[in-house]
Amino acid sequence: MFDRFFRRSPPSFKLQINSPALSFTASANDSLLQTALNHGLAFPHNCRVGGCGECKCKLVSGQVKELTDKSYLLSADELRQNYILACQSLPRSDVCIEVALRAGVTQHPLVTTRARILSVAPLTHDVVHLRLAPQAPLRYSAGQYAAFAIPDEVAGASARGRSYSFASSPRDEAPSSELDFYIRKVPGGIFTEWLFAQAAPGQMLDLSGPYGDFGLRPGHGPIVCIAGGSGLAPIKAMLEQAIADKQAQRALTLLFGARSQRDLYALDAIDEIRRNWSGRFEFIPILSDEPADSAWPGRRGLIPTNLPAILGTHLADHQAYLCGPPPMIDACVDVLTHHGLARDQIFFDKFLDSSHAACTRQAESVLI
Ligand SMILES: Cc1cc2nc3c(=O)[nH]c(=O)nc-3n(C[C@H](O)[C@H](O)[C@H](O)COP(=O)(O)OP(=O)(O)OC[C@H]3O[C@@H](n4cnc5c(N)ncnc54)[C@H](O)[C@@H]3O)c2cc1C
Ligand code: FES
Structure with a gap:
């Protein structure tokens, strides 16, 4: 009952990012990433649970407590150079790090x-x-x-x-x-x-x-969007935004992976996007566990195995946006790059939880 009277505020340290001009007070309870974002910095990041590696930065000096194992995300060279994951590192002394802050992105206040x-x-x-x-x-x-x-x-x-x-x-x-x-x-x-x-x-x-920094990038070629389960959320938001910004001229293929017909949702919203998209728009739901004897006329199976038949095998001019379970994304990225899509034109948002920070790929069907 008297806990709250005796609770001490956590110690704080100095966090310096790239130069003394970017120095901040950092609570021992906040990750280095959180402190940077709290101060409005465009610090690269995505998942914030130690699963994507986007927030890697070089620890120049100081001590941090690391919450998860970083070794499977960082290369041997990066580990040798003292790279850490900012989202998984709590300061335990004054800390100095180096990172390439993102340029040219809209940085909304946290x-x-x-x-x-x-x-x-x-x-x-x-x-x-x-x-x-x-x-x-x-x-x-x-x-x-x-x-x-x-x-x-x-x-x-x-x-x-x-x-x-x-x-x-x-x-x-x-x-x-x-x-x-x-x-x-x-x-x-x-x-x-x-x-x-x-x-x-x-x-x-x-x-x-x-x-996070998932979002439509500029470009002229065709777009493929791949959503698994609740991964439809940011893809829908991005396409609505493109329409509002009058940037809906590019050919677009939207693949929506679900288990069965009863798992499909937001179809009216997708239809509205289709009607307002000024370029070619194709929507293809793909069901992984639809009963074999059902009347479903559409595609069945896993998204990665359907990709070549839908998109063809020459994807060099495409951009891809993927969101959903990590195994689905990993498998799709393999197929897309195999068919010529440049890795730096593939953008994704993995629905990771902290357990993924320590595990590798699993079967796609487990998670959709
Ligand atoms: C950037 C980002 C955006 C996200 N956006 C969404 C979103 O828009 N909609 C949405 O539904 N989820 C989203 N997620 C996932 C979400 O953050 C949670 O991980 C998820 O809702 C589970 O939370 P929980 O507390 O119910 O389960 P927990 O208590 O965290 O987990 C319970 C158990 O289930 C496992 N588990 C956790 N998540 C999943 C999963 N997705 N599939 C299978 N097993 C799982 C855990 O490893 C654990 O064993 C997002 C994740 C990230 C990183
Ligand atoms: S934001 Fe730190 S690992 Fe993803």
Whole structure:
């Protein structure tokens, strides 16, 4: 009961990024990445759970506590040069790091706020559409995500947060007053079990954002978008944004992977995108577990094995955007690069959780 009276604030250190001009106070409880983002820096990052390697930086001096194993993400050379993952490193002394900050991207201020649940509406048997009203104005770019704190009554104050992609493009130039998310229930999952069983309109959540740099890049060639399960959320937001920005002229193929017909959702929204896309637009749902005797007239199987038949085998002029379970993304990237798509023209957002930081590829069908 008296805990909170005796709780000490964590020690703080100095974090220097590239030069003394970029020096900040860093709490021992915040990752180096979090401190950099809190100060508005365009620090490269994506997953924030130690699974993508985007936040790697060189530790020039100082000590950090590393939360996950980085060795499978960094090369032997990078390990020798003292590279670390900024999202998994807590300062334990004054720290100096070097990193190439991102240039030419819109850097929205990182906001931490409370948000009221407006509705939790089922889209399928295991995906809901969560609508939130943030109390503080929040700007983001389509493709980015927010981090939700797990409510204290669910898992205790020390539980780490969860990431969810914005499922709609920002509605206009003003900060968004309503936020949409598509969230799939993970059996046994701490946050999603609570969301599906107990969350109700009026309840409050703590959230922060925006994070990540997934988003449509400039280009002229055809686009292929690949969404697995709830990975449709940021892809839908990006395509809506392209239409709003009058950048919808490029030929686009959208592949949506789901288990069966009952797992398909947001088809009306996809149809609206199709109607407003000025270039060629093709939507292809692919079902991995549809009963063999059903009347489903569309494609079946896993997305990677369907790719060559859909896209052809000369993809050098394409750009690809993928979102969803990591094994699906890994398998698709292999196929796309095998057929000539340059690796630097493939952009993805893996729905990682912290367990992925230590594991390698699994079968695609396990996770969609
Ligand atoms: C950048 C980013 C964006 C994301 N956006 C979305 C989104 O828009 N919609 C969405 O539904 N999810 C999204 N996720 C995944 C989400 O953050 C959570 O990992 C997921 O909802 C599980 O949370 P939980 O607390 O219910 O499960 P946890 O308590 O974290 O996990 C319970 C168990 O399930 C496993 N597990 C966790 N996630 C999955 C999974 N996806 N599939 C199978 N097993 C899993 C864990 O390893 C653990 O063993 C995103 C993740 C990242 C990194
Ligand atoms: S952002 Fe640090 S590993 Fe992905």
